[in-house]
Amino acid sequence: MIHQKVARGAFCFWTAIGRPWGGIRPRRLAFAAAQRAFTERPEGKDFRLFVDRWGNRFLLNPYFHIDTEMLITGTYEWPLQRFLTRSIASGDVVVDVGANIGAMSFTMAKACGPSGLVLAVEPFADVRKRLQKHVELNSPHRVRIIPTALSNFTGTASLHIAEPDTRNSGQSSLEPVPSAKGAITVEVATLDDLVSEQGLRKIALVKCDIQGGEPRLLQGASNTLQNHRPLITTEVSPTDLKAAGFSPSEFLNAVKSFDYRLFLIDPKGRLSYEIFPEQVPDDQWYSVVVGVPSETARGSVFR
Numbered sequence: 001m002i003h004q005k006v007a008r009g010a011f012c013f014w015t016a017i018g019r020p021w022g023g024i025r026p027r028r029l030a031f032a033a034a035q036r037a038f039t040e041r042p043e044g045k046d047f048r049l050f051v052d053r054w055g056n057r058f059l060l061n062p063y064f065h066i067d068t069e070m071l072i073t074g075t076y077e078w079p080l081q082r083f084l085t086r087s088i089a090s091g092d093v094v095v096d097v098g099a100n101i102g103a104m105s106f107t108m109a110k111a112c113g114p115s116g117l118v119l120a121v122e123p124f125a126d127v128r129k130r131l132q133k134h135v136e137l138n139s140p141h142r143v144r145i146i147p148t149a150l151s152n153f154t155g156t157a158s159l160h161i162a163e164p165d166t167r168n169s170g171q172s173s174l175e176p177v178p179s180a181k182g183a184i185t186v187e188v189a190t191l192d193d194l195v196s197e198q199g200l201r202k203i204a205l206v207k208c209d210i211q212g213g214e215p216r217l218l219q220g221a222s223n224t225l226q227n228h229r230p231l232i233t234t235e236v237s238p239t240d241l242k243a244a245g246f247s248p249s250e251f252l253n254a255v256k257s258f259d260y261r262l263f264l265i266d267p268k269g270r271l272s273y274e275i276f277p278e279q280v281p282d283d284q285w286y287s288v289v290v291g292v293p294s295e296t297a298r299g300s301v302f303r
Contacts, residue, residue, distance in 0.1 A: 004037055030072045034062040035167075054081070056106040057137040059130070065168040066103060076103035080233060080288045082269025084108055084207070087231055091115040092204035094230075095191070097150055097217060100127055100170045102134040102143070104207055109139040118142060119198065123149035123159055123186040124172045146194065148187045149174055150210070152219035158183040173211035175244040190220030195228070203228040212240030215251045225258045232260065232291035238283050248284050252277035260291040 038061065047059035053074040060067040070076050084104065088094060088111035096105045099120035109118045120135075120143050122128045128147060135143050149159060151174055160180030162171040171179045174188070195203060203224055208214045214234050224230065232255065236248050252262055256277055265288055266272040275289065 004039070027072055031068060034068045038063040052076075052103075054085075054107050054110060056102075056110070056134075058101065058103075058134055059137070063167060066101060066170060070103065075107075077287065079265050079267050079269045080104070080207075081107050083233065083265050083271075083288070083290065084205070084269075085111050086269055088112055088116075088205055093117045093119075093200055093202060094205040094207070095119045095121065095194075095203060096207050097121045097191075098170070098207075098209040098211075099131055099145075100209075101130045102138075105131075105143050106134065106138045108205075108207070109142040112142060114142070116142060117144060119144050119146050119194070121146040121148065121150055121194075123147060124161060124169075125184075127169050127172070144198075148189050148194070149213075150191050150194065150217050150220065151188050151213060152190060152216040154189050154193055155187075156185055157188045159186040170209070171211060173213055173240065173243075174216070175212040175240065177211050177240045177243045179211075191217060192221055192223040195224050203230045205231040205233070208232065208234040212237060212242075212244040212246075215241070215244060215246045215254055218251075218254050222258070225260075229293040229296070231293075231296075234289055234291070236284070236286040236289050238285055247282045248286075249277045249280045249282070252280060252289065255289075255291045258291075259294045261294055261297040263290045263292060263297075264288070265290060 042061040042063050047061050050058050050060045050071060052070060060071060062068045062071055066076055075081050084107055088108055090113035092112050093116060094108050094112065096108060096118055099105050099122040102120060105118050105120040112118060120131060122131050131145060135145060157174055160173050160176055160183050162179050162181055208217060210217065238248050241248060241251055256262060262275045263271040264273060264275060271290060
């Protein structure tokens, strides 16, 4: 108990001293302190209101990985957040596939403005309950929750989930990823079906982070990619992709086959340099790869 109190004090200290410098703070020390200090899965009363650097409001507890990241750095995945704010315009309609608790969804909603819309796709009910609370706190008219997994078919499937007490609530997947410890049945649709059912005329951006499910999502999104030509952001995890039967280069080649070019982003969320699937090793991990339609990438704004 004494060690836990000390760890809690250390976590608060390391988090607080970093605030004046934004993301520059002793991140590893704060994460280590959080793991020692917050050892039990929190209940409703254990969550505290937090306002991120974009002004979005969340109910967080350092027990969870995403929550800890946000408390330490003031946001989650800062470079991707910056890219989203740079790339989404007022009035845009965007899709957040693997929305989790909404760390990206509400930044996207602010960029879309009152006339825009975010479809926040989250099939895991436990996580979706937290997402719903955050929608109520932030953008009830700009963020629409979709309680369905996206893949290359329509029906039901097993959503593989981590242990109930896992700290990383973003590990659910339709693919049998190594972190999976159980499964639940969820509704499944394709992105093309979702766009059609929602009556959407133009999708500006699709953010994907679904633990190896990205290639099959792509297979069910051909009409959307060919007709809407959205920007795509995706994680590339060789471990998760291998569980789904793909390599990083195969997945990236699939994106490229829709006449897209592939870029990494720098720490400020700007497109940095182009990558080519044939040069990507099988063990290469990227936190963010951006797919840009070739006709857009030729514009000076992306150079």
